[in-house]
């Protein structure tokens with residue numbers, strides 16, 4: 001099944017991946033999971049930045 005949500009999720013992930021972390025100096029955002037949901041996590045401090053889906 002294809003949904004609008006999966007397309008938006010993909011675009012959001014593409015847009016945010018590699019962006020600098022707002023909570024530390026060295027981190028970059030990467031797709032991961034937080035509390036069982038897909039989220040953008042900092043590679044350095046592990047802070048989840050986006051958890052929309």
Ligand SMILES: [Zn+2]
Pocket residue numbers: 021022023024025027028042043044045046047
């Ligand atoms: Zn960070």
